Amino acid sequence: MPLDISSHTGEKPAGRIRQKNEQQILAAAEQEFAACGFKGASMRDIAERANLPKANIHYYFKNKLGLYFAVLSDIIDLWDSTLSNLRAEDDAASSLTKYLRKKIEFSRDHPLASRIFASEIISGGPNLDRYFTEGYEEWFRSRTAVFEQWQQQGKLDASIAPSHLIFLLWSSTQHYADFALQVSSALGKKSLDNQDYEQAITTLTHIILKGCGIK
Amino acid sequence: MPLDISSHTGEKPAGRIRQKNEQQILAAAEQEFAACGFKGASMRDIAERANLPKANIHYYFKNKLGLYFAVLSDIIDLWDSTLSNLRAEDDAASSLTKYLRKKIEFSRDHPLASRIFASEIISGGPNLDRYFTEGYEEWFRSRTAVFEQWQQQGKLDASIAPSHLIFLLWSSTQHYADFALQVSSALGKKSLDNQDYEQAITTLTHIILKGCGIK
DNA sequence: GTCTATAGAGTGATAGAC
DNA sequence: GTCTATCACTCTATAGAC
Numbered sequence: 001m002p003l004d005i006s007s008h009t010g011e012k013p014a015g016r017i018r019q020k021n022e023q024q025i026l027a028a029a030e031q032e033f034a035a036c037g038f039k040g041a042s043m044r045d046i047a048e049r050a051n052l053p054k055a056n057i058h059y060y061f062k063n064k065l066g067l068y069f070a071v072l073s074d075i076i077d078l079w080d081s082t083l084s085n086l087r088a089e090d091d092a093a094s095s096l097t098k099y100l101r102k103k104i105e106f107s108r109d110h111p112l113a114s115r116i117f118a119s120e121i122i123s124g125g126p127n128l129d130r131y132f133t134e135g136y137e138e139w140f141r142s143r144t145a146v147f148e149q150w151q152q153q154g155k156l157d158a159s160i161a162p163s164h165l166i167f168l169l170w171s172s173t174q175h176y177a178d179f180a181l182q183v184s185s186a187l188g189k190k191s192l193d194n195q196d197y198e199q200a201i202t203t204l205t206h207i208i209l210k211g212c213g214i215k
Numbered sequence: 216m217p218l219d220i221s222s223h224t225g226e227k228p229a230g231r232i233r234q235k236n237e238q239q240i241l242a243a244a245e246q247e248f249a250a251c252g253f254k255g256a257s258m259r260d261i262a263e264r265a266n267l268p269k270a271n272i273h274y275y276f277k278n279k280l281g282l283y284f285a286v287l288s289d290i291i292d293l294w295d296s297t298l299s300n301l302r303a304e305d306d307a308a309s310s311l312t313k314y315l316r317k318k319i320e321f322s323r324d325h326p327l328a329s330r331i332f333a334s335e336i337i338s339g340g341p342n343l344d345r346y347f348t349e350g351y352e353e354w355f356r357s358r359t360a361v362f363e364q365w366q367q368q369g370k371l372d373a374s375i376a377p378s379h380l381i382f383l384l385w386s387s388t389q390h391y392a393d394f395a396l397q398v399s400s401a402l403g404k405k406s407l408d409n410q411d412y413e414q415a416i417t418t419l420t421h422i423i424l425k426g427c428g429i430k
Numbered sequence: 431g432t433c434t435a436t437a438g439a440g441t442g443a444t445a446g447a448c
Numbered sequence: 449g450t451c452t453a454t455c456a457c458t459c460t461a462t463a464g465a466c
Contacts, residue, residue, distance in 0.1 A: 017431080035338050039255030043460060053433050058461060115337045118393065122330045122337075123250050125396050132396070137403035157421065164418040167398060171390030172383050178333065181340050181347065183382060188352035203379040206372065211426025232449075258442060268451050273443060 024050040029071050034112040037119045075113040088149035092214045103173035114177035157213035239265040249327040252334045290328040303364035307429045318388035329392035372428035
């Protein structure tokens with residue numbers, strides 16, 4: 001007679017359930033936090049979106065802030081990696097071209113992540129204090145340094161302030177996630193299609209590269 | 216401007232006390248809504264910020280939404296007026312130079328207004344549906360038409376999509392209001408001074424005008 | 431592990447004394 | 449016009465039955 005060991009082992013059948021539920025909750029939370037901000041989001045609505053009783057959320061995540069951090073940390077990991085990859089030795093034109101495409105595609109593929117990050121910054125970033133204090137300025141300076149070297153090599157117009165160029169790279173690309181409603185309304189569409197994103201990439205790349213004097 | 220969202224304050228005799236209190240409430244509400252979004256803001260905190268009993272807010276404004284519209288309508292009035300002033304007959308270089316300066320100065324002088332507008336759009340604009348439906352697309356097309364005429368006159372590079380150029384003008388300038396926390400953190404400052412804003416104007420103007428092929 | 435039931439604080443809004 | 453006191457409701461979070 002076969003022995004049922006499932007009830008004796010640490011291998012719980014619910015381990016799979018846990019993983020599935022946590023993922024459902026995180027997805028629901030991402031939508032809620034993006035739509036309402038941290039303070040405006042409600043655990044009740046997140047539970048409803050995740051198709052789970054409200055108390056289960058508190059079983060899987062300690063509290064509202066814990067759930068928020070779980071969502072936010074995934075975003076932060078993605079955030080600065082692309083800019084960190086820029087190197088002074090690389091070709092300026094192809095580096096920036098690649099960077100602009102990556103960022104726009106990120107706006108297209110992860111609009112909720114971008115909006116949660118934007119919401120957090122707009123509201124004064126009370127949950128990002130560690131992110132913006134611990135060596136953020138130093139990291140940023142290492143990024144502007146790349147552009148300064150390009151300037152010394154005559155590859156980038158001297159009258160450009162590198163820090164503000166970086167802000168331009170950020171703002172122009174993230175706009176397609178954060179302001180998607182306004183952008184699509186202006187274009188008379190419900191949402192943007194791939195052709196729109198390609199047009200955005202083409203126009204931004206043209207203006208920024210040419211405007212920086214990069215050949 | 217596509218639409219004027221009229222104030223919801225009603226028409227009551229404007230005594231001196233009333234005027235002063237309403238202004239205090241509006242200022243407090245602007246801060247709260249900018250920091251927490253519509254859903255996250257609380258009437259209690261607004262009242263506290265305005266140094267008034269909570270019930271007074273309801274005396275002066277019908278409800279939370281009415282107060283929000285009162286704040287928002289002031290913003291909307293300011294919002295598109297500068298872009299509406301662009302004309303095909305005008306000189307492209309000086310028009311865009313002026314526009315960029317105006318928008319950056321707006322970000323500097325009215326950061327809260329910019330953030331409330333951004334918050335509203337990020338959260339799906341449930342209170343701006345009339346703004347984005349009634350003739351918004353038509354108004355936007357009349358704006359892109361200016362750039363198209365400049366292109367036909369050879370004043371603007373042909374490979375540029377006018378609509379995306381407008382998005383770039385918006386995003387690059389509003390960034391200094393909405394993401395002020397990140398910008399100042401990157402620069403290692405508590406807040407930006409006038410020199411920073413001038414540098415932003417210089418860099419943006421250089422890149423965008425040159426990048427568009429405008430002489 | 432799951433979910434009902436509920437505590438306790440906070441929400442928008444209002445009635446009514448002053 | 450002003451403000452206290454309070455209502456009905458929703459919020460986060462938890463205790464405890466299953």
